[in-house]
Amino acid sequence: xxxxxxxxxxxxxxxxxxxxxxxxxxxxxxxxxxxxxxFRAVKDLSFQVRRGELYALLGTNGAGKTSALxxxxxxxRASSGTVRVFGKSPTDRAAVRPRMGxxxxxxxxxxxxxxxxSVRLIGRLTGRSDTxxxxxxxxxxxxxxNTRVAQLSGxxxxxxxxxxxxxxxxxxxxxxxxxxxxxxxxxxxxxxxVDQLREDGSTxxxxxxxxxxxxxxxxxxxxxxxxxxxxxxxxxxxxxTLPASIQFxxxxxxxxxxxxxxxxxxxxxxxxxxxxxxxxxxxLDWAEVNGVELVDLSAAPTRLDDVFRAIDTAPEHS
Ligand SMILES: Nc1ncnc2c1ncn2[C@@H]1O[C@H](COP(=O)(O)OP(=O)(O)OP(=O)(O)O)[C@@H](O)[C@H]1O
Numbered sequence: 001x002x003x004x005x006x007x008x009x010x011x012x013x014x015x016x017x018x019x020x021x022x023x024x025x026x027x028x029x030x031x032x033x034x035x036x037x038x039f040r041a042v043k044d045l046s047f048q049v050r051r052g053e054l055y056a057l058l059g060t061n062g063a064g065k066t067s068a069l070x071x072x073x074x075x076x077r078a079s080s081g082t083v084r085v086f087g088k089s090p091t092d093r094a095a096v097r098p099r100m101g102x103x104x105x106x107x108x109x110x111x112x113x114x115x116x117x118s119v120r121l122i123g124r125l126t127g128r129s130d131t132x133x134x135x136x137x138x139x140x141x142x143x144x145x146n147t148r149v150a151q152l153s154g155x156x157x158x159x160x161x162x163x164x165x166x167x168x169x170x171x172x173x174x175x176x177x178x179x180x181x182x183x184x185x186x187x188x189x190x191x192x193x194v195d196q197l198r199e200d201g202s203t204x205x206x207x208x209x210x211x212x213x214x215x216x217x218x219x220x221x222x223x224x225x226x227x228x229x230x231x232x233x234x235x236x237x238x239x240x241t242l243p244a245s246i247q248f249x250x251x252x253x254x255x256x257x258x259x260x261x262x263x264x265x266x267x268x269x270x271x272x273x274x275x276x277x278x279x280x281x282x283x284l285d286w287a288e289v290n291g292v293e294l295v296d297l298s299a300a301p302t303r304l305d306d307v308f309r310a311i312d313t314a315p316e317h318s
Contacts, residue, residue, distance in 0.1 A: 023051075024087055025048035025049055025050050025051070026049050026050065026051050026053075026085065026086060026171070026172055026203040027047075027048060027049035027055075027072060027083070027084070027085055027172070027203075027205060028048050028082075028083070028084040028085075028087075029045055029046055029047050029048070029068070029071075029072070029081070029082075029083050030046050030081055030082045030083075031044050031045075031046055031080070031081040031082070032044070032045040032046070032068060032071060032078050032080075032081035032082075032083060033045075033078065033079045033080045033081050034064065034067040034068065034070075034071060034076065034078060034079055035079040040227055041062075041064045041067045041227055042064040042067050042068050042071075042227050042228075043064075043226075043227035043228045044081070044228065045064070045068055045081070045224075045227070045228060045229065046081075047222050047229070047232060049203060049205050050203070051201070051203055052198065052201055052202075052203055053203055053204070053219045053220065054194075054198065054203075054204045054205075054206070054217055054218050054219050055203075055204070055205045055206075055218065055219065055220050055221075055222065056205075056206055056207070056208060056214040056217075056218035056220075056221045056222070057069065057205065057206070057207045057221075057222050057224065058207065058208065058209075058211070058214055058221055058222070058223050058224065058304075058308075059207075059223055059224030059225055059230070060224070060225050060226075060308075060311060063224035063225050063226065063227065064224055064226075064227040064228075065176075065207045065224055066105060066176060066207065068224075069174060069176055069205070069207060071083050071090065072085060072090055072174065072205070073090060073100075073102050073174055074089075074090035074091045074092075074093060074096060074097075077091070085100065085172065086099055086171075086172070094127075097125070097126045097127060098126060098127040098128050098168075098170075099170055099171045099172060100126075100170055100171070100172045100173075100174065101126075101128075101164070101165035101166055101167065101168070101170035101172070101173045101174070102165055102173075102174045102176075103161045103162050103164070103165035103173070103174065103175045103176060103178050104161065104176055105176040105177050105180075107149075107157050107158075107160065107161045109149045109157070109160065110149065111148065111149050111150035112148055112149070112150065113148065113149055114145070114146050114147060114148055114149070115136065115141055115144050115145055115146070115147055115149065115152070115160055116132045116136070116145045116146060118149060118160060118164065119132045119135055119136065119160075119163055119164055119167060120132060122164040122167055123167050123168065126167070126168065126170075128167055128168025128170060129168055130167045130168040130169070132145070135163040135164075135166060135167050136163060138163060138166060138193050139159040139160070139162055139163040139189070139190075139193075140159070140186075140189065141156065141159055141160060141163065144156060154181045155181050155182050155183060155186055158178070158179075158180070158181050158182055158186075159182070159186060159190075161178075162175075162178060162190055162193070166193060166197060169197060169200060169202070170202065171201070171202055171203065172202065172203045172204075172205070173194070173197060173202055173203070173204050173205075174204075174205050174206070175194075175204065175205070175206035175207070176206070176207050177207055177208055177209065178190060178206060178208070179191075179208065179210060179213065180208075180209070187213075191213075191217065194217075211303075211304045211305055211308060212304075214235075214304065215235050215303070215304045218235065219234065220232070220233060220234055221233065221234070221235060221238055221304075223238060223307065223308070223311075225311050230311055231307065235304060238304065238307050239301070239302040239303065239304065239306070239307060240274065240302070241307060241310075242302045242306050242307055242310055243272035243273050243274050243302065244272070244273055244274070244276040244299070244300060244301045244302050245270050245271065245272050245273070245299075245300050246270070246271040246273065246276070246279065246280055246283060246297075246298070246299045246300075247264060247268055247269070247270050247271075247296070247297070247298050247299075247300075248268065248269060248283075248294040248295060248296060248297040248298070249266070249267055249268045249269065249294075249295040249296050250269065250292065250294070250295070251292070251293055251295065254290075254292045255290055255292070257269075257271075257283060257286055257287075258282065258283075258286050259271050259273075259279060259282065259283060268296065271283065276299060276301060280299050
């Protein structure tokens with residue numbers, strides 16, 4: 001993908017568009033419920049996304065991420081609760097759509113439109129101004145300008161989806177599983193484009209099942225399970241909810257270490273700790289003083305994957 005700021009369309013003046021309310025969160029979700037018949041897909045969900053933030057809505061399959069996003073996008077009405085985007089109802093299309101770019105999980109482009117026609121159509125529908133040339137350059141689809149959507153590969157369709165979301169460099173970009181089906185080059189390019197938009201001050205909310213992407217990029221994460229938050233916070237706050245681990249094997253005849261250990265496979269021992277650095281130092285100091293070799297020593301910080309795995313094993317969250 002090419003540069004996002006090539007000067008062919010002026011970036012919106014964030015200060016003027018704010019109308020003097022820049023301290024107000026871009027997205028405000030308060031006690032949101034989404035029900036399908038008797039089924040509560042989203043249960044009393046409350047969170048805010050601040051200006052310039054990258055907020056990742058993560059969770060197990062069927063957790064309610066897309067249902068919540070659809071209300072924020074203005075594509076679905078809340079069963080109860082309130083959602084405000086730029087202080088307005090997301091169904092107030094005239095106020096919100098020019099400022100919000102959306103990449104849906106599945107593209108809704110007409111198969112017989114060309115790539116350029118699809119981008120132009122979105123431009124007209126959203127009221128944002130930009131050029132087809134610029135956005136197709138961003139997603140490296142220039143060579144497909146006159147190709148019909150039906151003839152694009154799956155990854156090319158995702159890139160077209162992204163192109164329409166960033167058309168006009170909107171202040172808020174909603175990305176529902178943006179990198180699913182993209183090769184590594186296209187993923188890197190997409191994130192580079194997102195980074196450039198954020199440098200311009202754009203706010204991003206996304207869902208993804210690629211936890212490493214969220215771990216690397218999200219300012220805050222809302223981790224959903226069964227319609228509600230399991231945890232919410234920064235990556236550091238989430239990983240702090242589980243212990244890190246130190247693993248080693250003691251030689252035969254070595255004294256017992258000064259920390260509680262649990263036996264692991266093949267005679268190894270594990271120390272689980274919320275104080276990795278301190279406990280590791282304690283163990284190493286003890287080993288040195290006692291002349292003990294800690295065989296196959298490893299220390300593993302808690303990862304977002306671990307927090308995710310803990311969801312299935314924990315009792316149901318009400
Ligand atoms: N139109 C619908 N009618 C009935 N049930 C629905 C509808 N849409 C979603 N659901 C149900 O609501 C729940 C939440 O779905 P949703 O798509 O919001 O989850 P998600 O977190 O985005 O899941 P995934 O990670 O699998 O994409 C699921 O149990 C799903 O089966």
